[in-house]
Amino acid sequence: MSQEPRSVAVQLETSLMSSAVIAYKSEGSGHVEISGNGNSYQQTFSRLPHRTPMDMQFENIGFTASLGCRKGNKKILHELNGRFLPRQLIAIMGPSGAGKSTLLDILSGYRITNVSGSVMLNGEERDLNSFRRLSCYITQEDRLQSLLTVYENMKIAADLKLGEHVSTKEKTDIIDEILVTLRLSDHGNTRAERLSGGQRKRLSIALELIANPLFLFLDEPTTGLDSSSCTQCVSLLKLLARQGRTIVCTIHQPSASLFRMFDHVYVLSQGLCLYQGSTQQLVPYLQQLQLPCPKYHNPADYVIELACEEHGKEKVERMVEETDNGRNLNWFKSLDPITASTTAVEPMIRLADPKPSTKKDSRRGLQETSQWNQLKVLLRRGYIKSKRDKTLTRLRIVVNIVVALMLGALFYGEGNEGSRVLDNYNLLFACLIHNMMTPMMITILTFPSEMSVLQKEHFNRWYSLKSYYISITIVDIPVTVVSCFLFVILVYLISGQPTDMTRFNMFFVISLYIVYVAMSFGLLIGALFNVVNGTFLGPTISVPVMMFAGFGVNLQDMPSYLKWGTHISYLRYGLEGYISAIYGYGREILDCVELYCHYKFPDTFLHEIAMTGDQFWKDVIALSIILVALRILTYFLLRWKLRAVR
Numbered sequence: 001m002s003q004e005p006r007s008v009a010v011q012l013e014t015s016l017m018s019s020a021v022i023a024y025k026s027e028g029s030g031h032v033e034i035s036g037n038g039n040s041y042q043q044t045f046s047r048l049p050h051r052t053p054m055d056m057q058f059e060n061i062g063f064t065a066s067l068g069c070r071k072g073n074k075k076i077l078h079e080l081n082g083r084f085l086p087r088q089l090i091a092i093m094g095p096s097g098a099g100k101s102t103l104l105d106i107l108s109g110y111r112i113t114n115v116s117g118s119v120m121l122n123g124e125e126r127d128l129n130s131f132r133r134l135s136c137y138i139t140q141e142d143r144l145q146s147l148l149t150v151y152e153n154m155k156i157a158a159d160l161k162l163g164e165h166v167s168t169k170e171k172t173d174i175i176d177e178i179l180v181t182l183r184l185s186d187h188g189n190t191r192a193e194r195l196s197g198g199q200r201k202r203l204s205i206a207l208e209l210i211a212n213p214l215f216l217f218l219d220e221p222t223t224g225l226d227s228s229s230c231t232q233c234v235s236l237l238k239l240l241a242r243q244g245r246t247i248v249c250t251i252h253q254p255s256a257s258l259f260r261m262f263d264h265v266y267v268l269s270q271g272l273c274l275y276q277g278s279t280q281q282l283v284p285y286l287q288q289l290q291l292p293c294p295k296y297h298n299p300a301d302y303v304i305e306l307a308c309e310e311h312g313k314e315k316v317e318r319m320v321e322e323t324d325n326g327r328n329l330n331w332f333k334s335l336d337p338i339t340a341s342t343t344a345v346e347p348m349i350r351l352a353d354p355k356p357s358t359k360k361d362s363r364r365g366l367q368e369t370s371q372w373n374q375l376k377v378l379l380r381r382g383y384i385k386s387k388r389d390k391t392l393t394r395l396r397i398v399v400n401i402v403v404a405l406m407l408g409a410l411f412y413g414e415g416n417e418g419s420r421v422l423d424n425y426n427l428l429f430a431c432l433i434h435n436m437m438t439p440m441m442i443t444i445l446t447f448p449s450e451m452s453v454l455q456k457e458h459f460n461r462w463y464s465l466k467s468y469y470i471s472i473t474i475v476d477i478p479v480t481v482v483s484c485f486l487f488v489i490l491v492y493l494i495s496g497q498p499t500d501m502t503r504f505n506m507f508f509v510i511s512l513y514i515v516y517v518a519m520s521f522g523l524l525i526g527a528l529f530n531v532v533n534g535t536f537l538g539p540t541i542s543v544p545v546m547m548f549a550g551f552g553v554n555l556q557d558m559p560s561y562l563k564w565g566t567h568i569s570y571l572r573y574g575l576e577g578y579i580s581a582i583y584g585y586g587r588e589i590l591d592c593v594e595l596y597c598h599y600k601f602p603d604t605f606l607h608e609i610a611m612t613g614d615q616f617w618k619d620v621i622a623l624s625i626i627l628v629a630l631r632i633l634t635y636f637l638l639r640w641k642l643r644a645v646r
Ligand SMILES: Nc1ncnc2c1ncn2[C@@H]1O[C@H](COP(=O)(O)OP(=O)(O)OP(=O)(O)O)[C@@H](O)[C@H]1O
Pocket: 065, 066, 067, 074, 076, 094, 095, 096, 097, 098, 099, 100, 101, 102, 103, 250, 252
C-alpha cells in the first residue's frame, strides 16, 4: 500500500466565506478527518485502493462532434493537455458549453468516438480495458434503483462487483464500512427514491466505492445540492482522494469555500485550457497575467467571468497562451503544506500496473463475476423491483381484469350465438388490440429510464449486456403470464366462448404470444427512442400492423402490392390463431335464437373472412419466428446503442 503515513493538521482559512472553515487531518492507513461548515467526516476507512496511485497525463485531446447529415462537424475540444496527480481532488471548471463534461467523458474512457490525442498513465499509453478496471464514472443524475433500499442497492452492487470468492461476511463488512463512512448507515432501510439529493449522491458514490476504484470521475456532483450538502459531498471526495485515489469532477461555479476544498483546477473555455494548477495558485497566476482578481471577489467566479469573455476575448487568448493549452505545469506547486507533496510535479515513475488486458481477460469480459452469477443477482433485483413496482405489476394486473370485465359485459354470452358471430369477431379483434397495446405501451414508457441505469452500470462493469437481457426476459414472465391468463379466462367465460379446454388453451397461447411480441416490439422502440418519441412511434407503427391483420379488409381482398404486409403483421397471425381457436377445427353448429342465422355454420363465416380455420400451428410458428427475431434484433440494437452513445 503506497499510502504515505502522515500526520498533519491544517486549517485553510477561506478569505471570503469566513463562516466556512475546512480542515482535515490525515494519519496514514486511511484515517482521515475532514470537516467543513460543521460537517465532519471521520472514519478509519480500511478500503484503500489496491494499486499504486497513478499519474494521469493527457496530450492533444481533441473532440469533434458530428452535427448530422450535411451540417458538418463542430470542434468541441482543441488539443487539450494536462496532468492529474494522484491523491488529489481535481475540478474541471468552465462556463456552460465549455466542454467540461466532454473532457471528463474522454478522460474516464466513456467517450471514445471522434476523439484524438492520447491519455497516459504513469507515462505509458493507457490501455482502456485495464483502465476501466481501475476507474468508475458517476453521472450527474443519480441513476439508482429507486425501489430498492440503500442496503439492497449496496448488496446487489457488492454481489456484482466483488469477486465470487469474497464471502458474504466480508461483503457485509465492506458495505457497512462504506455506509458508515458516507453517513448512510442510518438510512440502510430507506428506499433510494425517498433519499434526499445529497444522500442519493452519496449512495451513487458508495455503490462505486465497492469496487475500490483508483480513479473516480464525477459529472457535476454538487448540482442540485444545497450548500451544506455540497460541502459534505466535496469533503467526502477529498477524503477519498487522500486515501490514494484520483478524483476528477466537473463543477459549474463553486462558492469560495467550496472552491478552496479542491486541490487542483483545470479551467476551460470553448474547448481551450485557461488554467491548470493548484487552486491556491490561481490568484497569483491571474496576478502575473495582469488580470488581478478584484478584492472580495470569489476567484472561481472571476475566472468564469474571464472564461465567458466578459472582460474581453483578448484576455482569454492571453490565458490560453500562458498555459500553452495545458502544457504549462508551473502552477502545480501548492502553497498548502498538505497537498504540496502531491502537487509538486515530479518526473513520472514507470510502474508495472495496470497490466494491459490479455486475451483471457477479453474472453472473460470486463466484469468481476461470472455470467451465471450476474444473471442470478439481476434476477433477484428484478424480483424485488417487480414485487414493489405498482405500475409494472399491480396496475398491469388490475388493467387486465378491468378491461376483461368491460369487454365481457359488452359482448356478454355471445360466443355461441349464430346471429352474433360478427360481434364476436369484433370481440376477438378487441382482445388482440388490448393484448398488443397494454404491454407495448408499458414497455415503451418504462424502458428508457431503465436504459439510462443500464448505460451507467454496464459502463462501470457491473454486468454484461447478455446477462442483463436474459434477466429482463425471464423476470417478466410470471406477471405477464398471470395478467394475460386473468384477462383471457374472464373474457372467455363471460362472453360465452366454447366450453372446450383445447380451444381455451389455443386462445390463451395466441394471447400470450401477442403479449410477448408486443412487449418485444415495445422494448425495441424503448431501446432506440426516448419516451416522447416512443409514445408517438409505438401506436403509429401499430396502425399498419392492424391494417394488415385482415380485419377491415379480408386477406384475399388485399391489393397484391400490399400482400407483403400481411406476412409480417403479427396481428394477422394472432387474428388467424383466434379464429382457428374459436371457429376452426370442426366447430359444431352454433345456437340460433332468431329464425334465420346467416352464420349458423361456422364454415360460412370462415369462408367470408377468407380464413380456413386450421392455421393454428402455422400461426404459432410464425409468431415464434417473429418473437425470436425481434428479441435478437433488440439485443443487437441495444449493444449498438451502448457503443454508439460513447
Ligand atoms: N455529440 C455532440 N454533438 C453536438 N454537439 C455536442 C456534442 N457533444 C457536445 N456537444 C457540444 O459541445 C459543447 C460542450 O458540451 P459539454 O456538455 O462538454 O459542456 P459543459 O461544459 O459540460 O456544459 P454544461 O456545464 O452546461 O454541462 C456544447 O456546446 C455542446 O452542445
